[in-house]
Amino acid sequence: MLNGCNDAAGEAGHMVIFADGEQCTCGRKGCWEAYSSATALIRQTKEAMGKNLDSAMWTLVDGDINKVDGRTAFNAMRKNDPAGIKVVDTYIHYLAMGITNMINLFQPEILCVGGGIGNEGESLLEPVRKIVNQEHYSVHSVVQTRICSAKLGNDAGIIGAALLDE
Template sequence: MNYYVGIDLGGTNTKIGILDIQGNIFKSTIIKTLSAEGVESTLTRIWEAAKNLAIELNIEIKDLKGIGIGIPGPVINQSVVAFFANFPWGTNVEIKKMMENISGVETRLDNDVNIIALGEARYGAAKGSSTSVTIALGTGIGGGIYIEGKLISGFAGAGGEVGHMKLVKDGRLCGCGQNGCFEAYASATGLVREATSRLTVNKNNMLYSMIDGDIERLEAKDIFDAAKKGDKFSMDLVDYEAEYLAMGIGNILNIINPEKVVLGGGVAMAGDILLSPMKKKLEKYALGVTLENLEIVQGVLGNEAGIKGAVGLFM
């Protein structure tokens, strides 16, 4: 039997698993990334952890047929990382070559959100769909585009960066340094920023009471929780979020026309209180034909999406 190593490389922790090509996880572990020790040191420790998993499973190293890695940064040709988000590893780093030299096993890699999209497309919420877009709604907004069995990674590895579509001319500053991005409005960070602005002038609401007046501790989840309890102030914020989410997703539908949109991340966990109004607002922003038979679903793989999607690179 053939086995594969799936790796979800994170800024603090790295998840490693031994899987088969169908995405079944036989055993997994989490180690500290310790990126400050250097790229070769980190890759070597990851490989040692993968070998230990194989030994525990009585799998011979020769039966490990591939290593897939999800990378926090743009990846060119599943080989070279243009730059790393929050890693001191430089630019245009040949991770594929380095890992193959360390392990002797064929290695493929892609951007971490692309990998999550691949996981949901091959093994998760979009399994069986020919075209899907996965959108990660968290601190920022990431995306992955899957068309006819392939990820769309782009010429320089930046394909799928839907969070940086511009929704507002010269709008709010985004973490990327530009203005008016989808991410600056519809991410958890964008929603909290809008809520904070409103709370400074309106403290007569349930949300303000729920956080004991400590605006610094406000999280997106607090807003959704208060809205579910009927707080009009928070319901208006959810409507704000639904509007910009619909605008961004509508643009994606008009360009990609996917069969399924998979939503993941903390914001998507708000559920129907956000998704129901967002779907209604889509009619303002998406061509009618793109909404016909469209399914918008929540991701199902959770924390396993990274290592499963990494193995999906070998399908």
């Protein structure tokens, strides 16, 4: 595990991927987390719904924007809703950019996408892999990073925290 001199290393979500971009909860602008966290996906979905009043996303949440969750845009995408497709494509783009940066920095053998979004399976991973394979600098290396879904879903954080205490 990487700790750093201040025991604060490894905050990959706070690497800037879009200069002067969206405000992050950490106070900075353009952090990866501001574009590819569950909170970001929900924000992006709500913004798209506000601009697309005929979107299938409204039906999926029974007309109540407060019912939007991380699945809403993906479910709309599966219904071929243009607004849902655009939200998912944008989300996947930024997720893939951050993953590309992680691969370029660490060259891991495997990289797992965790949290509830990992439950999207191949509808998420296939386009992420396509972008990553076009962008990472070790594309011609013999060993390629395998990108998969983590198995713990939304429980990953709490299980990881419990294991840190051991």
